[in-house]
Amino acid sequence: MPAKLSTRPTLWRGAAVTCAVGLAVIGTGLPTGRPSEPAVSRFYDQKVSWGKCPGEGMPKDMQCGKVTVPLDHDHPRDGTLELALARYRATGHRKGSVLVNFGGPGGAGVPQFAGAGKEFMSLTDDYDIVTFDPRGVGRSSPVSCGDGKEQIDLPDDPAEVRRDPQGVLDRLRDAAAACARHSGPVLPHIGTVDAARDLDVMRAALGDRKLNYLGFSYGTRLGAVYAAQFPDKVGRLVLDGVDTLTEPLTEQGVAGAEGQQKALDEFTDWCAEDVACPFGRDARQARRYVVMLVDSLDKDPVPSVFGEPFTGQDLVAAVSSALYSKELWPSLERALATLVEDGSTHAIEAFAGGGGSPARRAKAGDGGLVDAEDVPLDNPAAAMMAINCADDPDRPTGREITDGLDRLRARYEEASPVFGRQRLNEVLMCYGRPAGTDFIREDVKDLDTPKMLLVGTRGDPATPYRWTMETARRLGSSAVVLDNKGSGHTGYASSKCVHGKVDAFLLYGTLPPDGSSCAPDEDRR
Structure with a gap:
């Protein structure tokens, strides 16, 4: 079992050094908990330093910058990474910043910020709203699996597995090795524990004594891990x-x-009510048609806009x-048609996202930001697998x-004839990689922090509501739960009620009663 990680933001080099640093902190008036070892x-x-965002189509009122973090927080002299912000x-009197993570894992914050x-x-009115590309994601030293992406799928015939186990x-090991070759030195340091320590560096670089944070989906994992590592730096945290x-x-x-299958069934039911539905007017037949379409594209892909094969798994x-x-359903219907x-x-x-470049090999030891057009197409998927594997022991x-x-x-x-295969492949891809940390499973619990707001949505296709309640019980008395009775993944953008209560907490510190709820907004076609 790996050694437990310290909840302090630095590594002390012995009792004598600890005492000396403690005296230095008292003498200089540095904030408690601030790392004082020079390397950190x-x-x-x-x-x-903020400036104009590079690239076409960026909003004129959005500014971009970067922050430098250690490649390895445990060995801060062994290289650095730049993270895109x-x-x-x-617009009013600035009280600080709210950091936003859109989820994933593997989701780049900067391009999503430009659109949303x-x-x-x-x-x-009161805060700078800041997002970032986490380490290994987007412009921040993006990981890639290169040609290894094509080695993930396993034989469909069970007899073939029995003949050649x-x-x-070997195929799984080869895929893991391909990811290591194409990803560079960031890959062993891509987990959420490292990303949470990056968050604390960002907090300080933004000039904030406490972290105010809004995390969606995977971003809730990141926020919870931060709170466990830096409980005295927690400001107003929202996990949606x-x-x-x-x-x-x-x-x-x-x-x-x-x-995901439940959400797809709801979509095909909705689609079948429309004469323009490409799968016909029978909802049950529409579900079968989707399965047939995925199978057909896996066997006979069509060219993508980049000239590469577009398979059934790409469609998935x-x-x-x-x-x-649900607001995306009309666009999805037209795209499928x-x-x-x-x-x-x-x-x-x-809808698939990703960058603009076929797989490229990361520059070993580089650590600088890459241009947006050089982010590998497979970066979201490669980063998701790498981070999930790093977080699971x-x-x-x-x-x-x-x-x-x-x-x-x-x-x-x-569980799903459409999404099951891809979900299983994501899990199997951890084979051949080093075992992940047990810090999240063992130590992110019973937090002694200010109150934080947890938003769970009853009809969430990605993070079931029971996870909200389980995590709230695990975090302890710090957790306040808001029950969103609507559907869709997360509640802030889809529910006016959730949006208002989250804003009230982040702006004014006003929390709803624990267990209070938001009724679903009216469905819009």
Whole structure:
């Protein structure tokens, strides 16, 4: 079992050094908890220089900057990384910053801020609203699996697995090795524990004594880990679409597949009521048609807008993103119609996200920001796998994979005939990688922090409501739960009630009563 990580933001080098540093802090009046070892304090002493955002189509009122963090927080002299930041400035009297993480893991904050930043303008009366590309994501030393992306899929025929079990394991090891080759030195340091320590450097670089934070989906995991590591630096934290802190990846994958399938069924029911639905007017037949379309594209891909094969699994990834919000359903319906009727992937690929460049190899030891057009296309998927694996201490043995693959596959396909395969592959991709930390599962609990707001949505396809309640119980008396009775992934953007209560907390510190609820907004077609 790995050694427990310190909840302090620095590593002391012995009792004598600890005493000396403590005296220095008292003598200089530095804030309690600020790292004072020179190798660490230089990161905390930096200030962000803001300027025009590079690239076309960036909002004129959005500014961009960067912050430098250690590649390895435990060895801060062994290289650095630059993290991309973006902000909308406070329009009134500035009280500080609110840091926003859009989730993932593997979601780049800066491009999402460019498209969705206006959702947060109600907070800019008092605060700068800041987002970032986490380490290994977007412009911040993006990881990639290169050609390894094509080695993830396992044989569909169980007999083939039984004939050559070692071949199955070799394919998984080869895929993990390809990710390591294409990702550079950031890959061993990409987990949430490291990202939370980056958050504290950002907090200091922004000039804030406390972290005010709004995290969505995976961003709730990041926020909870930060609170466990830096309890005395917690300001007003909101966790919306609450992630699990305890379930193994295998169980997370099943829950995710079930939630996505439920959302897809609701979409096909909705679609079948429209004469323009590309799957016809029979909802049950529409569900079967989606499965057939995925299978057909896996066997016979069509060209993507980049000229590469667009497979059924690419379609699954795109549809998965579109199902997060009912407001996207009309656009998804039109995109699927274009794919089915014209064979064009242009509209459906817009939901898949990603960068603008085929897989590229990261520059070893570079650590600087990359241009947006050089972010590998597979970066969101590669980062998601790497971060989830780094956060999970469990690793199946080779025997468990080969002997249990049939049962695992059947379980995932029962959870979802559309999303099960991809979810299972994400879990299996941890084989061949080092075991992850046990800090999240063992130590993120019973927090002694100011109250934080947890928002759970009853019809969330990605983070089931039970995770909100489980995490609230785990965090202890600090957690206040807001029950959003609506549907969709997270509540801030889709529920006026949730939006108002979150803003009231972040702006004024006003919390709703624990267990209070928001009724669903009216559905819009």
